[in-house]
Amino acid sequence: MSATKRGDYMPLADIQAKLIPQLAEARVNRVTLTGGEPFMHPALIEIVADFREAGMGVGVCTNATMVTDDQISQLASLGAHMNVSLDGFSAESHGKFRGRPEGFSETVEAVKQFGAVGILQGLLCTPNNLAEDDEYRQLCEFARDQGAKYVLMNPLGEMGRGANSSRKLRRPEEHMHYIRAITLPFVDDGLDMVHIRFPNDEKPLSGCEAGTIIYVFTKGEVAVCPYLVFAARTKVSRHPDTDFIIGNVWTDSDIADRLDAYKFHERWDLGANPTCGGCSMSKDCGKGCPAAVVAAGQRIGAVDTKQCPVVPHQPRRLPVVGVS
Template identity: 70%
Template sequence: MNPLGPMGRGEKVQRKLRRPDEHMRRIHEMTEPFATADLDIAHIRFPNADKPLSGCEAGTIIYVFAKGEVTVCPYLVFAARTQVSQHPDTDFIVGNIFEHDDIAARLDAYRFHDRWKVGNNPTCGSCKLSDGCGKGCPAAVVAAGERIGAVDTEQCPRVPEHSRVLPLVGMS
């Protein structure tokens, strides 16, 4: 189960389908030997106890929704549409291909990492891993009801595992 699955269509089934961390660690262990020069395995948002977090790719890959909205990251839009989000989805939608002729210019001007400072919090600021850390996924932060800049608590090795809380996406 994609841990970002609580956003969008996976919102209602996440608690039912999500696998425990130990199960996910076992999958990671079993698939690691297959990572070779010929096969790239991406272990996305698997449990993390000691590694710096990967960085955010928002703005490097665009996504166009069926109604024409263009976003810098579909997960940010899905996260912003959850009940607990403090961000409107328009924070991450640059325009609409059916309404705007200047989509390329809008994408170039958006500059996600200039606009939003991931890891802008005391935990990241005082962390010994900070220099090599990408600060995790802002969509996961938004889905957890936080503002971009907060700690990606699901993945951060500085957050004790027993205190990590799954976002209650869509719950009232």
């Protein structure tokens, strides 16, 4: 769920009276607080405590530049866990990517503190052209040494945060192959390496978790997947975002019923195309990411061409605008 974005906050009273009860009714047993930056919310610790009191596990996705020693102590006592964004391993790369060179040392110090009290869950990394390739190996070494359970690497894409910067800052495919090669060995050190949408040459694609991992926006919209909503809001999308928003937690009192009724994989056939229909891997293939298909200007059911090893990558669909 998005706790804060661009200075807007989920009201604490509404979280307590509406959000938490509806998520509990929907059988949610774990939440991740994201943003924006969750530590901008003046009641973040109380929100974490309320979710924990409702029996839910709580994670926080943060850039770790605003957290205080007292907050770290309280989060540890509440049994929360922290997921920290670190997009390079130098002030020049991470700092420039995030817009604050001094942010690198702040984030590194906070990660060390999270690790020391046992609440560091993982590091979240967006490989980009501002960092040297070897920084990603150094980042994984740092994660391992601080006791992180995983490092998740997800390249810039053409939706959400990466929509305006992917062409300029996205790593070339040959670099992505190399980054995966130098970071995979950390699996032997007990670090779970998660490479999201790295170049794929041979494996069947993973499946989609839409409807299982839901998202609540600051303004209350409940999405079966945030990336599908971000993709639907791109200029080339052939889907309205309402295809993937089931209601609003602030105004609708039946969110659990709406989620149960949505049934993403019955509503949408991800392999509804001749290529998937005739592919020998189709039975074992999850058909990839429907959000990537939507962001490419296709209807759900088309091939995820940027990941599929069977078909060549296709050019992105451009809008046609009639002016006469």
